[in-house]
Structures are given as structure tokens and as C-alpha cells.
Amino acid sequence: MKSLVFVVALLGACASTSGPVSTGPNTYMVAKSAPATSGGELKADLYLIARDFCSWKNEQIVTVKTASSDPGFARKGNAELEFRCSK
Numbered sequence: 001m002k003s004l005v006f007v008v009a010l011l012g013a014c015a016s017t018s019g020p021v022s023t024g025p026n027t028y029m030v031a032k033s034a035p036a037t038s039g040g041e042l043k044a045d046l047y048l049i050a051r052d053f054c055s056w057k058n059e060q061i062v063t064v065k066t067a068s069s070d071p072g073f074a075r076k077g078n079a080e081l082e083f084r085c086s087k
Contacts, residue, residue, distance in 0.1 A: 017045070020053045026084050027064060028053070033078035039068025042079035050083045059085035 015034035023029045030049050032042045043066060050061045061083050068079035 017049070020050065023082065026086075027082065028084070029080060029082045031078065031080045033076040034071075035076050036071055037077045039070050039077050039079050042077055043068045043081065046079055046081040050081055054083075054085035057085050059087050062086045 015032065015037070017032040018030055020028040020030050028050070030046050030053075032046055034042060047061070054061050062085070064082040064084055066079070066081050069075075069077065071077040
């Protein structure tokens with residue numbers, strides 16, 4: 001039983017990132033969460049992901065909307081970035 005609790009705790013402590021997901025015509029969203037990491041740090045990582053995604057299309061990032069929150073008691077830090085790619 002102790003090992004099961006440890007595995008569940010370990011999995012919950014891992015960072016997770018979604019790849020760019022289409023939310024409409026040429027509009028995408030990417031999100032990331034991680035324990036003990038500020039929302040600002042996570043948001044910076046998301047801009048790198050978006051930059052690489054738009055660069056692959058030979059385009060530039062245009063921010064549509066951002067949101068983030070810092071970690072707290074039993075809560076991971078998280079960030080979301082909604083963006084478009086434009087020439």
C-alpha cells in the first residue's frame with residue numbers, strides 16, 4: 001500500500017505540457033503545469049513552444065490571451081497561452 005501511495009504522489013508531482021492544440025482558424029492554445037514552478041516561468045516555456053511551432057510554419061507569434069497562477073498548498077503552478085501564427 002505504501003508503494004502505491006508513493007507512485008501516485010510521484011506521478012502527481014510531474015510536470016505536464018500540452019502541445020499546441022487548434023482552437024479555431026489559425027488559433028492555438030498550449031498549457032503547462034508543474035509543482036514548485038511559478039506561473040511566469042511556465043508562461044515563458046509556453047512562449048518558446050509557440051515560437052518553435054510558428055517558426056516551423058515560417059511565421060511569428062501573435063498573443064491572443066494568457067493566464068497563469070503560482071503554486072500553492074497542494075496546487076501546481078500553471079499557465080496557458082492562446083496564440084496565432086502570422087506572417
